[in-house]
Amino acid sequence: MPPNDQTQNELFLRLFTANEPAVRAYVRRLVPTRDDAADVMQGVSLVLWRKFGELDDPNSFRKWAFGVARYETLAWLRDKSRDRLVLSDDVLQTIAHESTRDESRLSAQREALEGCLEKLPQDQRKLVLAAYAPDVGIVQVAKQSGRTVNAFYQWLHRMRVRLMECTHRVLQAEGLL
Template sequence: MEPDHNDIHEQFLTHFAANEPAIRAYVRRLVPTRHDAADVMQGVALVLWRKFDELDDTEHFRRWAFGVARHEALGWLRDKARSRLTLAEDVLHVVACESTRDDDRLSAQREALEGCLEKLPTHHRKIILAAYAPDAAIQEVAGQSGRTVAAFYQWLHRMRLRLLNCTRQVLQAEGLS
């Protein structure tokens, strides 16, 4: 008995939502800018949805999605080949292969960092995230934190070290360092 359309839709959304940040990070490593990655991700999402019923084993969704993403990025790069900012296809292939290989390590690091961020006081976490938001103006974030720009950079440096040490400890405790 075949699953109905709603079940397939739900399965796809579950897998896509769980893997979208990793797929986006993978695409981001293959194209020059975040804007380009957003363009490529639209195509990736469409192809993944259209071909989801062809996926034999949903356990391998991420690896399959990376393959689709690499294909879409190559197509995008071919379309933009006149731009000096695009990578040669053979270089892109190397980057894509290394990115796929590094995905587990990067996912573990990302999860550890997210856990370490959650351990921070809420106001510290909000300020750090504001400092790394797209188009963030450090002068404004420093002002929101009640610090001068110089003092904010020093504070941010201390917080980065704290997060780095926490992340390393988590990864080491999990045997992933």
């Protein structure tokens, strides 16, 4: 592989890896389920990879990726509209526009929350994350924690409040609130 191609591939991977969670969150807001978002993201990833050479400015990768995600999501929804009831194009356009507009705020909130989660002791962090893991019942997590279901819900509520307050403090300190 010529060095230029390798450099381009490495640049794509760095940019894609850095922006993929935000693009996935954007797609997730537009489609009904996580599985649907995974399907759309496969298409988005392929289009981004194939058309990366057309991107003029690597600094605009995120904006470009959101545009690709928007069109891929709309195409996927149009294809699925034959199968079941879905939102109209006007509503989808509005949601897509608002999601793009709110992305920097949501990204800052995600980063602040991740930082606050990292501050928790490992055992507490594991339990909080387990409570929100897909296909995991709260009864199972409560048993894992050694608490009754009611006691676990109370503990989880206290942890949510703690994380919300931490996130709020971080965003306030960064001048984002």
